[in-house]
Amino acid sequence: MITIRNLRKVYGKKDQAVVALDDINLDVPRGSIFGVLGQSGAGKSTLIRCVNMLERPTSGSIIVNNQEMTTLSGAALRKARQRIGMIFQHFHLLNSRTVAENVAFPLEVMGVRASERRSRVEELLGLVGLSDKAKVYPSQLSGGQKQRVGIARALAGSPDVLLSDEATSALDPQTTHSILQLLRDLNKRMGLTILLITHQMDVVREICDRVAIIEAGRIVEQGEVSELAAQPDTRLSHALFPRPQIHTPQPGAAVVSIVFAGNSAEEPIISTLARRFEVDVNILSAQLELLGQQRIGQMQAELVGPQVEQALAYLQNLGLHVEVQR
């Protein structure tokens, strides 16, 4: 649905130049929820704003729904943007307009007739659970309700794609959860493709199918969330399962980081190890996460005893992802 190739964005000129994005390549499949995760200043906002040309790329290609965006301008760009909704961290609502009038705004711009606008606004407010707030002003709403208005407005033109610029960053955890559930629900019900940027691992954990990690303007990792999480040496796995202990193994011992995914999360691996081999297993840390429908666990343990090598070979033969430190 969205294909980005060799995207580069440089702000300023000559000795003032800041390379915000460098050789970005991304593929956002139709119907997916794709998260771009990165710290402040990594280039997330620049990237998402390039998708709908709020920011002009310095070079590279951005294709949204089979249309090259970088060559568009004027009326053609406005038309293409109608197929791309966007929501923002600080909502960007018009305070002098009621909730219904905010949602109607893009429909007015599109030239939709008043009667049609009314029924569409009603439908959109129903979709985001705000039918009873049509006549109130944004100042009378909570943050979560404001974001629901933002979502209804973004969906007014029946877009193929929704861009989310840190949409939950200003919200408390419970409200964040309810907004993410709403986005997941819209994704499922309408097949809406969502590209979101966030600095919050929890957002990726809760709703993203795929993720790209951005650092200093470059994508350093991308793929399916469950696949990346299931490998102990990925950045995503380290972000999901922080390994706090810096533990130096005893001589002859080994520290293993094991990721359990799918069926292996159900197996009694530790007791099997201790029964079959002459090893003691000291658990250093352990966590279990539910990503989508899949349970993924991570454990760090020290193996001590005369049969450490055999125990490691056994773990590797089970097809588990194992990282060994001696």
Ligand SMILES: Nc1ncnc2c1ncn2[C@@H]1O[C@H](COP(=O)(O)OP(=O)(O)OP(=O)(O)O)[C@@H](O)[C@H]1O
């Ligand atoms: N208009 C601009 N002019 C010059 N430099 C800019 C401009 N906008 C962003 N930058 C620079 O580009 C880099 C990426 O900024 P960007 O806002 O895209 O990062 P971000 O990951 O969204 O950060 P944050 O989460 O803090 O918004 C930063 O070094 C920033 O200072």
